Amino acid sequence: MASPESAVNGPTMTAGAASKSLRNAFGGVIAFIILVLIGVLAFSIRLFSVIKYESVIHEFDPYFNYRVTQFLSKNGIYDFWNWFDDRTWYPLGRVIGGTVYPGLTLTAGTIWKVVNSLNIPLSVETVCVFTAPIFSAFASWAAYLLTKEVKGPGAGLTAAALLAMVPSYISRSVAGSYDNEAVAIFALVFTFYLYIKTLNTGSLFYATLNALAYFYMVCSWGGYTFIINLIPMHVLLCIVTGRYSSRLYIAYAPLVVLGTLLASLVPVVGFNAVLTSEHFASFLVFIIIHVVALAYYIKGILSPKMFKVAVTLVVSVGLAVCCAVIAILIAVVASSPTKGWSGRSLTLLDPTYASKYIPIIASVSEHQPPTWPSYFMDINVLAFLVPAGIIACFMPLTDSSSFVILYIVTSVYFSGVMVRLMLVLAPAACILSGIALSEAFNVLTRSIKFQLPGIAGNPSIAVRMWRKENGSSTVVAPNDIPKTEEAAKEKPAKKNRKKEKENVEKKPTPSKTEKRLLVLPLEASVIAVLLLVLLGAFYVVHCVWAAAEAYSAPSIVLTSHSNDGGLHVFDDFREAYSWLSHNTDVDDKVASWWDYGYQTTAMANRTVLVDNNTWNNTHIATVGTAMSSPEKQAWEIFHSLDVKYVLVVFGGVVGYPSDDINKFLWMVRIGGGVFPHIKEPDYLRDGQYRIDAQATPTMLNCLMYKLSYFRFVETDGKGFDRVRRTEIGKKHFKLTHFEEVFTTHHWMVRIYKLKPQRNRIRGKTKKSKSSRSVSSKRDVRGKRNPWH
Amino acid sequence: MGRSSTVKETQALFQSLRSAYAATPNNLKIIDVYVGFAVLTAVIQVVYMAVVGSFPFNSFLSGVLSCIGTAVLAVCLRIQVNKDNKEFKDVAPERAFADFILCNLVLHLVIMNFMG
Numbered sequence: 053m054a055s056p057e058s059a060v061n062g063p064t065m066t067a068g069a070a071s072k073s074l075r076n077a078f079g080g081v082i083a084f085i086i087l088v089l090i091g092v093l094a095f096s097i098r099l100f101s102v103i104k105y106e107s108v109i110h111e112f113d114p115y116f117n118y119r120v121t122q123f124l125s126k127n128g129i130y131d132f133w134n135w136f137d138d139r140t141w142y143p144l145g146r147v148i149g150g151t152v153y154p155g156l157t158l159t160a161g162t163i164w165k166v167v168n169s170l171n172i173p174l175s176v177e178t179v180c181v182f183t184a185p186i187f188s189a190f191a192s193w194a195a196y197l198l199t200k201e202v203k204g205p206g207a208g209l210t211a212a213a214l215l216a217m218v219p220s221y222i223s224r225s226v227a228g229s230y231d232n233e234a235v236a237i238f239a240l241v242f243t244f245y246l247y248i249k250t251l252n253t254g255s256l257f258y259a260t261l262n263a264l265a266y267f268y269m270v271c272s273w274g275g276y277t278f279i280i281n282l283i284p285m286h287v288l289l290c291i292v293t294g295r296y297s298s299r300l301y302i303a304y305a306p307l308v309v310l311g312t313l314l315a316s317l318v319p320v321v322g323f324n325a326v327l328t329s330e331h332f333a334s335f336l337v338f339i340i341i342h343v344v345a346l347a348y349y350i351k352g353i354l355s356p357k358m359f360k361v362a363v364t365l366v367v368s369v370g371l372a373v374c375c376a377v378i379a380i381l382i383a384v385v386a387s388s389p390t391k392g393w394s395g396r397s398l399t400l401l402d403p404t405y406a407s408k409y410i411p412i413i414a415s416v417s418e419h420q421p422p423t424w425p426s427y428f429m430d431i432n433v434l435a436f437l438v439p440a441g442i443i444a445c446f447m448p449l450t451d452s453s454s455f456v457i458l459y460i461v462t463s464v465y466f467s468g469v470m471v472r473l474m475l476v477l478a479p480a481a482c483i484l485s486g487i488a489l490s491e492a493f494n495v496l497t498r499s500i501k502f503q504l505p506g507i508a509g510n511p512s513i514a515v516r517m518w519r520k521e522n523g524s525s526t527v528v529a530p531n532d533i534p535k536t537e538e539a540a541k542e543k544p545a546k547k548n549r550k551k552e553k554e555n556v557e558k559k560p561t562p563s564k565t566e567k568r569l570l571v572l573p574l575e576a577s578v579i580a581v582l583l584l585v586l587l588g589a590f591y592v593v594h595c596v597w598a599a600a601e602a603y604s605a606p607s608i609v610l611t612s613h614s615n616d617g618g619l620h621v622f623d624d625f626r627e628a629y630s631w632l633s634h635n636t637d638v639d640d641k642v643a644s645w646w647d648y649g650y651q652t653t654a655m656a657n658r659t660v661l662v663d664n665n666t667w668n669n670t671h672i673a674t675v676g677t678a679m680s681s682p683e684k685q686a687w688e689i690f691h692s693l694d695v696k697y698v699l700v701v702f703g704g705v706v707g708y709p710s711d712d713i714n715k716f717l718w719m720v721r722i723g724g725g726v727f728p729h730i731k732e733p734d735y736l737r738d739g740q741y742r743i744d745a746q747a748t749p750t751m752l753n754c755l756m757y758k759l760s761y762f763r764f765v766e767t768d769g770k771g772f773d774r775v776r777r778t779e780i781g782k783k784h785f786k787l788t789h790f791e792e793v794f795t796t797h798h799w800m801v802r803i804y805k806l807k808p809q810r811n812r813i814r815g816k817t818k819k820s821k822s823s824r825s826v827s828s829k830r831d832v833r834g835k836r837n838p839w840h
Numbered sequence: 841m842g843r844s845s846t847v848k849e850t851q852a853l854f855q856s857l858r859s860a861y862a863a864t865p866n867n868l869k870i871i872d873v874y875v876g877f878a879v880l881t882a883v884i885q886v887v888y889m890a891v892v893g894s895f896p897f898n899s900f901l902s903g904v905l906s907c908i909g910t911a912v913l914a915v916c917l918r919i920q921v922n923k924d925n926k927e928f929k930d931v932a933p934e935r936a937f938a939d940f941i942l943c944n945l946v947l948h949l950v951i952m953n954f955m956g
Contacts, residue, residue: 323897362853
């Protein structure tokens, strides 16, 4: 894990330029080989799901991205920009071109096009499945570049190796997880690298590249607001701590202007780039940095006495103007109810916001706060290397290391709000841990090198090392190599620099012992190095285990091990979708809970009512109300939306815990949030949702219960639900408005068809009968059901 | 008494500002004139928008941001070309100018795409 560069700071430096360049070249070659190996490692550790299952797209969201990429590859980019999708959110449709972040699909589409034009026949699915591992290799290289700018190549290689394996990043970028984060994390780290590079060099060229990388990030993920708020925060921090320099201006000002323009180019962001509160921080700091730059300029050209006069004049005038501007700004912002912030951003700032106001955001499992064990699961050993890295960043504190400290602090806060944002924490943790480990190895190996007993006679080396010890008697940064003007033996010195624990022999001179060095005792150093290597080994073992066991499940295919060790595969989802695509008409509408929308449109190719985009809360509430209502009312709701088939997921036979009965509480809550006749206490007994004999009659009569448990007693005679671990309450019942058309092999997906309306109505006409009963009911209940 | 002294101090302040500024080399003054012109154009556009209304908003935004963008880039060029800046003394002014041109090219490409 330690690179040869970390051993470079030993005292055996030579003054010869030729040997130094040769040594640098050799070190560069080794660094290059290590980087290639890190890229291969990052790619291969993510292939477990392909090996264990098959090369298939995972989860829910990637299916939508896959469908969009298919459309792009088939129809070209102009049709993609203008695509209006009418097979989802029936009858509203969805404007794909304006509501999707195009970075991922454009990247995969470009790769597919390039590869096919070179006559390598990869299908779109293969390209989509393997996009994430490729970009994780790029992300590791970007982390190397970023950490090299902050601390040096040794820390860079360590950080890259850590990022290649960190489980939190693996979880969102396995082969098959074709989601925005696969590309976005690479764009994030690369943008930060270019910002730091511009800050360190002050070159406008890197500032342009920085703006272009930021544009790629805006195209890829909604998390770009993190960048456009973190960088202004860092600029403000630099100004306040007195680190303003003209390089800071060059790094920040072009980025704001060019970045805002480029962000407005992306249709899904559009004018939000200048109108929403998420971007106001960047404009505010833009104004502040101009004021500061002007102040420094005037200070430079005036004498100090005159400058004091100028300051008093400006302060008195400027204060009045500032107050007026701020008052106007506050009035404008306060006039909007959410103060200009979007719902998701408000959830980040106030973690309790979503549960009070927007139940859909609160219902997504990725938006829950993480538990403490998930920190150890996701970043493992890095969790306690990060504080060491923070301390190492303070010695010495530069602009770039202050940026990294700010990055880790903000990402730790946000990761505490949402589990999903542990992903943003992962690169920061890897960078700081890389710095910490590299510094630790530096100190320890230097201690070992100083104290290895005896050199076989080279007094000049000894004297040179002695002088080095004088110069480097305190802990130094890796790149800090003190100069010496003494000519020395070049070849032994070169070899000494390359190997860390080589037996360097030196003759101890008596005067050496007079100067006390800050080195650790030899035995302690050796043991410490061994322990650090062991720590790294534990980290690697944990990462490989997490990648293989915990994060490789495609969740569209489930497996379990039977008693005799055989593997049993549950492929019910794909079975149901292929039944739908083969046995229904192309224009038939399928109603299900929004989780399965993307998969249904992508795999079954049928129109759905709601899908995972969840942009229309009322429509989702309609479906939720239908699932919570009795059969007749549910039939009427679905019939008014032209639905032909209803799909429910049921895990009671095999013990699959993520089925619709377990999600039922969200259907009730979301439906009840919009339609007040659905009241949650009607479904609760003693504050719990129950489906056994103690369940409320409303629960036993609702559509979800009936569709899930229809004919369930026929499986085992008693109706024992393996997930809820009880027998069900109502066992023998018939369906009056729906008929069952398909149940998969393990009863995991059940498809029902709406029965057509009866031609002949018995007795009085339906309308007068229902209106009279409703009017009598209305006097009693007081809450109106809009479908009667 | 105090009033006239502050007035006198202010006059002395402006006098010293003017004399210090007159000492800057000519090439920097040319850049400053360019920056002033760009900012003035931006102000004119904002006033026009306030009078006429902001539709189409993307054209207004691209116009204003192009002016502010070239102003910012010219300031960056001035920073890098200024001989008093010790951080940039090993950057050749030709290199600084080439970076300036490149960044302006990218900026105006984006502007032309966004203007609509």
